Amino acid sequence: MTGAERTPDAPQGPCVIVDPYSSGALFAQTLADHGVPVVAVVTGPRPPEAYASSYQPQDFPEIIVYEGDLEAVAQRLRALDPRCVVAGCESGVELAERLAPLVTPERCNVPGLAAARRDKSSMADATRAAGLPVIPQICTADADEVAAWLEREGLAGADLVVKPPKSASTDGVIKLTGGEDWRGVFARQLGRVNQFGEVDDRLLVQKFVTGTEYVIDTFSHDGKHAVVDVCAYRKVDNGPHMAVYDTMRWLPPDDPALPGLTEYVFGVLDAVGLRFGSAHVEVMGTAEGPLLIELGARPHGGGQPRFNRNATGDSQIDRTVRWLTGGELPQSYELLVHQMCVFHIAPRSGTVRGTAALDGVRDLPSHHFSIQNLADGDHVPATRDLVDSLNFGFVILAHPDAEQIQRDYEAVRAAERLLSIEEQRSTPPLS
Structure with missing residues (x-):
């Protein structure tokens, strides 16, 4: 193309x-x-x-x-x-x-579908209306509506996810194993001010689905869509916090999962009326097929296009510029080197010591880029979401040998375990 x-x-x-x-x-x-x-x-x-x-x-x-x-x-x-x-x-x-x-x-983009490109409830509704499967969910400010929905869908006692309909970076995303205390969590989260300064006046409650989570970055013009890159996320639980980012791994364009993902994602883009520009689409690859998690009508965040250039020689930024200046646009991409992003994780909150343990990360054979934002004596919060991870820091590993990347990933986690994080204790009152 x-x-x-x-x-x-x-x-x-x-x-x-x-x-x-x-x-x-x-x-x-x-x-x-x-x-x-x-x-x-x-x-x-x-x-x-x-x-x-x-x-x-x-x-x-x-x-x-x-x-x-x-x-x-x-x-x-x-x-x-x-x-x-x-x-x-x-x-x-x-x-x-x-x-x-x-x-x-x-x-x-299609003006009448603007809400479907920002509000997670509306984007799911538009996707469902186009005949594509989506995660079972309800968006409301009424806990009784949630209770009725759970009963109607047979989800009473099932694992659930509660999250705001208009935030990002896993801000405010909470997993409830067995749906435990969903009413209490719903009440506490409703009315919360999210990272954009907006009040979460409604909440999404979803069935918790499992599988491989993918992010598909695209660029579209005149309603024609093309894939810029595909990555697979690995997320872990960090104490009570779900969906904490562990790694993001770039996938080769011949990965067997890509044809099904691409067909589904292009259908989602059509459903939400995206006709021009970048999109960042997160999809859960389940045993029954891909399901939309959410879509952002903008480039992949966190500076990802810089790292994508290293992995593929291209990015959503570059494709936007080439389209505006009459350049050639490929339909897919090529993977030039194996690449993984490793997100730092703090297991608990407290004062950090021993940050020199992370200095050796830059000497790893596959080290491409890293940033650590901690010094001895700093307070580090327990990692809850992507914003916390980016505030702590991350490492980009890139190498022709995928096994070398895995060895260096394990070295990064070993270095983290050498950090001392002292939990702050409250001072007892004077008698």
Whole structure:
């Protein structure tokens, strides 16, 4: 598949990035390298705390702050004759979906399905309506509705998952073995402020399903979808916290799971009306077939496109730029080297000592990149979700020999076990 050449009357203005945080921060330099200007639109005067360290405001000659007046922002963008409007990260998805039809109607997603590209309940409903299987779930603010649904679906006493419909990075995701105390958890989580500063005024309750979890990154134009990379996650329980990231492993394009995954994911993208841009689709590969976990209408976060370039020579950022500049777009990808991301895990909260034990990670034969954000004396929280993992740090292992990567993975975990994490004890009151 080859990208169409840009016609003389095609827009020659900037690429608009809404909330250029996380992987969205990588657009600016890549676009600049190809002579494409950029403009940032931000959903608030400050980025969400989870994304603050990735923001590079100096990369944008103009930054437009959205203050509630959609038409004012759209009017300014139309004057710039932009090439596209895309979300940089999850916090920018809703605004990008509202702006694109007003500013670049020839290059936008289906407006009437915008909710299905952000709200996990709506995306499941759209996927089900398209005839594709989804995880049994209910989204509500009423615990009695949940109780009736559990009885109706025969899920009383089954393993469940409770999570917010509009957060990301496993924020607020709780597994309930046997559905234990689901009412208590539901009551505590309802009304919680999530990592984007939004109130979780409804909650999703899902049947807990097992299998291999995959993430499929795609790029679409004119409603045509292509795979950029496929990875398999391994997640573990960390005490009471479920779905803590252990590893993410890049899969070769001839992996036998990919044809079924690709067909399902392309059907999901059609179902939610995604016609242009990047998508990050998480799917559980079960014994009965793939089931949608969730979809993000934006690039894979955490800076993943940089590491994907090392593994495949390509990324969602690069494909976006090539499409905008008339370059060729492949339908699939090639794996140049075996690669795995190892996420650091803190088994408990406390004051950390012995962080020098992690220094040897950089000397491992397959070490490609690593970051550790801890020093002796720092407080480390028990790892609960992806944000905690990224705050602690992670390691990218890449090597021609997959067995070497496995040996180095075990070395990373051995180094973690040398850390001393002293739990803080409360001081007894003075008598």
